[in-house]
Amino acid sequence: MRMSRLFFQTFREAPAEAEIAGHRLMLRAGMIQPIAAGIFDFLPLGLRVKHKVEAIMRQEMDAIEGQEVALPLVHPAELWQRTGRWQEIGSDMARLKDRNGRDYCLGMTHEEVMADLASAVVSSYRQLPFMLYQIQTKFRDEPRPRAGMIRVREFTMKDAYSFDRDFAGLDAFYPRVYQSYFNIFRRCGLDVIAVESDTGMMGGTMAHEFMALTPVGEDTLIICDECGYRANRQVAVFRKPEADAAAPLPREEVHTPGTTTIQALAEYLGISQAQTAKAVFLMAEVQDEQSGAAREQFVFAVVRGDMELNETKLTNAIKARRLRPATPEEIRAVGAEPGFGSPIGLERPANGNGAWVIVDELVAASPNLVAGANKADYHYKNVNVGRDFEADQVVDLTAAAEGQACVRCGGTLAAVRGVEVGNIFKLGTKYSEAMGATYLDEEGNSRPIIMGCYGIGTGRLMACVIEHHNDEHGIQWPISIAPYQVIIVSLANEKNPEVTQAVEDIYADLLAAGVDVLLDDRAERAGVKFNDADLLGIPIRLTVGGKGLKNGVVEYKLRRNGEDGELPLATLTQDVQALVQAEFARLDATLVAESLEAA
RNA sequence: CGGGGAGUAGCGCAGUCCGGCAGCGCACAGCGUUUGGGACGCUGGGGUCGUAGGUUCAAAUCCUAUCUCCCCGACCA
Numbered sequence: 042m043r044m045s046r047l048f049f050q051t052f053r054e055a056p057a058e059a060e061i062a063g064h065r066l067m068l069r070a071g072m073i074q075p076i077a078a079g080i081f082d083f084l085p086l087g088l089r090v091k092h093k094v095e096a097i098m099r100q101e102m103d104a105i106e107g108q109e110v111a112l113p114l115v116h117p118a119e120l121w122q123r124t125g126r127w128q129e130i131g132s133d134m135a136r137l138k139d140r141n142g143r144d145y146c147l148g149m150t151h152e153e154v155m156a157d158l159a160s161a162v163v164s165s166y167r168q169l170p171f172m173l174y175q176i177q178t179k180f181r182d183e184p185r186p187r188a189g190m191i192r193v194r195e196f197t198m199k200d201a202y203s204f205d206r207d208f209a210g211l212d213a214f215y216p217r218v219y220q221s222y223f224n225i226f227r228r229c230g231l232d233v234i235a236v237e238s239d240t241g242m243m244g245g246t247m248a249h250e251f252m253a254l255t256p257v258g259e260d261t262l263i264i265c266d267e268c269g270y271r272a273n274r275q276v277a278v279f280r281k282p283e284a285d286a287a288a289p290l291p292r293e294e295v296h297t298p299g300t301t302t303i304q305a306l307a308e309y310l311g312i313s314q315a316q317t318a319k320a321v322f323l324m325a326e327v328q329d330e331q332s333g334a335a336r337e338q339f340v341f342a343v344v345r346g347d348m349e350l351n352e353t354k355l356t357n358a359i360k361a362r363r364l365r366p367a368t369p370e371e372i373r374a375v376g377a378e379p380g381f382g383s384p385i386g387l388e389r390p391a392n393g394n395g396a397w398v399i400v401d402e403l404v405a406a407s408p409n410l411v412a413g414a415n416k417a418d419y420h421y422k423n424v425n426v427g428r429d430f431e432a433d434q435v436v437d438l439t440a441a442a443e444g445q446a447c448v449r450c451g452g453t454l455a456a457v458r459g460v461e462v463g464n465i466f467k468l469g470t471k472y473s474e475a476m477g478a479t480y481l482d483e484e485g486n487s488r489p490i491i492m493g494c495y496g497i498g499t500g501r502l503m504a505c506v507i508e509h510h511n512d513e514h515g516i517q518w519p520i521s522i523a524p525y526q527v528i529i530v531s532l533a534n535e536k537n538p539e540v541t542q543a544v545e546d547i548y549a550d551l552l553a554a555g556v557d558v559l560l561d562d563r564a565e566r567a568g569v570k571f572n573d574a575d576l577l578g579i580p581i582r583l584t585v586g587g588k589g590l591k592n593g594v595v596e597y598k599l600r601r602n603g604e605d606g607e608l609p610l611a612t613l614t615q616d617v618q619a620l621v622q623a624e625f626a627r628l629d630a631t632l633v634a635e636s637l638e639a640a
Numbered sequence: 641c642g643g644g645g646a647g648u649a650g651c652g653c654a655g656u657c658c659g660g661c662a663g664c665g666c667a668c669a670g671c672g673u674u675u676g677g678g679a680c681g682c683u684g685g686g687g688u689c690g691u692a693g694g695u696u697c698a699a700a701u702c703c704u705a706u707c708u709c710c711c712c713g714a715c716c717a
Contacts, residue, residue: 052651057710133715185713192716567677568676572677575677
């Protein structure tokens, strides 16, 4: 491609809204163009990167016997109604009606359609197992798109779905996808770690997320450097401290004016925050056991005062669809007092319609805590779970945090930020049962297909690669996904036609040899061309000018580390191909076997 | 949805407080001089000042409503 004809525009300054490096550089390099919040055009340079990422995904999916399909973006509501997600998912799902008033949605993900497809084709165990994948557009009406391509509303996802006859088959296949995902990310030059994750709206039994570590990440990860334990903070567990073994003391009311926070309370009483119980009041949307309809349920969560509530753990413990903070009116309606609340003496009608009391296991094991008296400016001392109030559930509700002890080895946990670039889920039968995706086994019994699903966001992956590979001059693309592998900077002008001829010859030779080369033949000054080559991040730069030609050489420079040198004209094509191969070899060296057990 | 910020030429911004010809830099077009790390001079094109309504002799500027975008939070695969 000749840059004189390339549809692009570089900018010295990025639009004001771009704050993170990856976003600024994609805009400055003219790879994407925003047209609405979280919706972007891809320009030719950006699209070439995207296509190269997708080619790598296809190779790795094919390598584990994936078969590519293409499913629609627009789905009939009926498919999503069968799994209940038409109701469960809120306004993240874009819905529309056709001319006859029938309901449709834009696909946020494709479990329903995939399971429906499988049900149409599969009838026998002989057809299993298999994996289907596609690289396709998703639309999720995010409440807050942000950070350029990191969180968008319309995006391209590689999503794959496995179909097995039993869990043993899924358990055997899952680690192959796990390895495949590391291959994809490493071939794209992206360092990731895999962490245990919540199954969220997907449902299922096991899930991992592939996280690119970066301070701009939206997820907090809890990791142990000593034993390798790592998990999303949403599900991370840790070794809780031993509770005191003291005998329960008589409960005692104390006057604690103005102590509406744990910190104030502990200071006022001269005790540690660990000696208090913290009450968190929430309204949960749950499914009513009798009617099946959604209803709001008051939930009283209790964690130790020095710990934070993990809302994901609570959500899973009570099978809630979502949580929101309770209002002061709602808190008083159940007999509690905001700022001085505890489950002691709450209205607990036998019909189960009262507040649900969910208590962290550490609180249940700790004797003689300070808790609210449900009366303004008063707390109780020596509160003991079981004696002073009953818990509906005693579970782990506490958020893991930096400095706590690793559940596996007792080492010190660290918290880091990451961006989720991929995820893999063991789905089980949720979708196959709903969609009637069954097969007949050897005995003629009808059984639901066991599913797994596996996703990677391509634009997010690109953004993370730039986030990791950039400097003050611009992007430093890994050779595997660079828009072009080589750029020729022509220093020809009207006064040196011999340089023009040499540039044209070199360009023609490289093209003929199949080199992925971009020619900067614009009538710009050298500085402009060098700066644009840096900004675009082309890995190998060739400079063709009178100075080198006089000595029979072309200069080269690697974008990655600034390494430079001269290549003789006589062997230029082979030498350039060798440089390209060397760059690929660096990436291939990062490919190693990954064991699922380590995560 | 809550809090904060911003909408003026393709991009970056000034002008708004205190109403009075819509500006600057980059980019773009033409001419000339330049020509190995974002050149210089001259000339030129380009703006419903987010939108709608109001006040006023006069509105980018004041008032009201509304839309959009960005950041933090909530939410989220």
